[in-house]
Amino acid sequence: MAHGFYLVYGLSLCLSLLCALFVVSWSLHWRGGFAWDGSPLQFNWHPVLMVSGLVIIYGNGAVVYRIPSSWKQRKLVCKLVHAGMMLVALLLSGLGLSAVFDFHTSISIPHLYSVHSWVGISTVLLFSFQWLLGLVGFLLPCSPRWFRRSLKPTHIWIGKIVLVLTLVACISGINEKLLLTLDGMSAAAYNTLPVEAVFVNCLGILIVALGTTILGILFVKKWQRPEDCPENTQLLVSESSP
Template identity: 65%
Template sequence: MSSVFFYVTYTLCLCLGLLCVLFVSCWSSLWRGGFSWDGSSLQFNWHPVLMVSGLVVLYGYAALVYRVPLTWRQKKLPWKLVHAGLMLLALLLSILGLCAVFDFHRSFNIAHLYSLHSWVGICTVAMFAFQWSLGLAGFLFPFSPPGFRSTLKPVHIWVGKAILILSVTSCISGISEKLLFTLNGSTGEPYSSLPVEAKFANSLGLLIVAFGLVVFGILSKKKWRRPESDGEGVHLLLSEGSA
């Protein structure tokens, strides 16, 4: 019964993640004009899509790799590589998303990192890069000392959870900031009148929050943690040692 409940919850998580990507892509396409890489506002549209897809959705999926019961009877090393690979892809998408917004700012002579959203976002990506590099050195390199691994593990766990919290916070604050700038600065309906675009983007924010909550729910369930086995060593998963 527990396994059935897991797969129901896991399917919900997968669907919420896909909806997040779909909603942010539709918002950028239908209301913001689409995509380009020419320094214009169309280049900025890559920023929310890449940050939501990488920093939230793909990051959350990667965090749950070890939770899938079908993987428990298999060797752990391949799944460590899958976890690390997904995290790396999420990090690269996030960095590309930062490149999109910084290049846009340069084209329009807009100051960088002037808002709380930008401060939280850049700190989150920096923590993510540090976390991935340290995790690679501590948990995948064969010459990593066991003492270093055991010391690193609680730090890895805490930072991993913090990154997911900050990722959700950064994305929902970015949605509000974008709506305030674009709707209140245009000739259309102001944000305060809650036009269709605002309703759609706010719904995206709720989906991101719901996705984050479901990921945390799965990670916090003790019965859904990969069972320890002799010689398995330290898990790479960001929350594996929270028991």
């Protein structure tokens, strides 16, 4: 069982690295690099931060509990690692939104007019709600155990929905950006498939591959953290005690 997991998990790590390399290379090689001055170079932070936060870090944070080597550790350690990674993902996505909103303001482009922007902002808002709910339900010592047990299925379900919405937002955003920049005037038209279009289309395929790999890990029941782990067993005994 562990060998099968680590094979798929290793694939997800390789895809994570490729996604990071591709999105950074796109901004550096074809879009001119990075800045924070209201210019198009500021916009380049948006895809990098959103892919890094909502796809790579979020996806890997979602499978922390599935890693067999972590099952011998106290569950609190996994909770803190999971919550910490999700917080980093949330902060990066917030910074990515700030980059694009500031860029739009500086050149007088309307905000939130496209399907991509609607899906993207909904994803970040739902993710924020999920993280706060998880903080209250699973990390605060005052949270009762019955509430944690009731909240767990909902928390997991929302987490999967956020990942799916992230994939939709990323693919629609990549397509929107290519349609706006490869207009056939200052650059080769998108429908002629210039090198940039091929490269960024491959980025989209990598993002989908990473997302589906993470979802695959989350849907395999035998890769869930067993209930007979030391801390879980102690919890069950304490709950059954008078």
